[in-house]
Amino acid sequence: MNQSQAIALYQPLLQQIALKMVGSIADAEDIVQDTFLKWLSANTEKIENTKAYLIKAVTNNCINHLDALRRKKDECLQNLSPSELIDWYKEKEFFRFDMENEISAALNVVHKKLEPLEKGIFVLRELFDFDYEELQLIFDKKKENCRQLFSRAKGKLSEETGKVKMGASSPSILDNFKNACNFGSPADFIKDVKREINLKLSNSLS
Template structure:
């Protein structure tokens, strides 16, 4: 019999895979539940390796949902950003280091540009250390095709990432300066912090006022923050983390109002990602040391 205890050994890993594929806590939990139902109903004699069977089932279920979701997101109002798992105001340093070793929320957003099979092949190779034979069997492609999927994914993702790894302290300092400048609407300070072709992406999901298309250019972004501050629309902000990554957190009436992360080369900010959709923020765990594991 396929017992619950055998399944529970792998639950965290299955959730991590489903979440990274889908960018949604609720959908990832649904996929894991569907995988459990398939597991419970499968003939034990047909399962030689619990983990391999469950990862295969979870990946295929998540891919089906991802393909459907990508079609549905064409009707989404404004840009779509993933749903984070956890925000912390004062994360434990050990937990912050551990989370930093996983796929960051900003990188998860970057992966939205990949097709479903590219995303799955890349994650299985880079995050879960599967070999190409395993990936080919799991996705139903040849090994050569899987190598091409991973290669294309790497190429596309590298184009959107900083060329060099930025020291954590330097990144946090830059984020602090950006938070102060954007809160006050200091146009000159914002422009000085941004690269000339900086990009701002804001996800309000049609629920709240947000920029409906990516905003390009330091001048235009600075003008936006200046206008918000001028009309008194800036919500009090503090530094914290989202899924272990430094972030600007804004709270209103005791609830998480929005979160912002930046992509930088250590000198200037090249991208600003702001999540404002209250439906996505409502599911985020706020605190210290809680929330699903990304191991």
């Protein structure tokens, strides 16, 4: 397969992933185009799996894009006067208060009952409609394994939850989950779930 064929074949998939992560068609198109340009300038002979390479690259580019937007937003907020900042915060919090309470309660159950990998697959599949092929490449697991983990997660969450003791989950996970729900961006959630998985693996080996 030559480069032109690869672009024609993988562009729709990359566009779909980017759109899910950044929530903007224009930004998704720019990110995919930038991903292809960098790939075309790379040493493709060392790339064993072009599809996996491009999906990982576009995912990382989406995360970097959202990080840049977040820094820009923080800079804008820093330039607001104290009274303007308070008004802005009140306006945002007024509309999100009930939603964030519901999300926090739901995440407490998810965090308590599911393993990190189960949680990642369940949330991305159920909330953001990632398909199993995308989940396979994000978490480096076979599609059938992803299906089994999703089914297992749904089974755990359908059990009686009244006996589950609600505790405070990781602030980073909680904040990023709420941001993902509010703004349609799962990028930070993916990053934190992968960090949880690696931490759990390191603890099991030590």
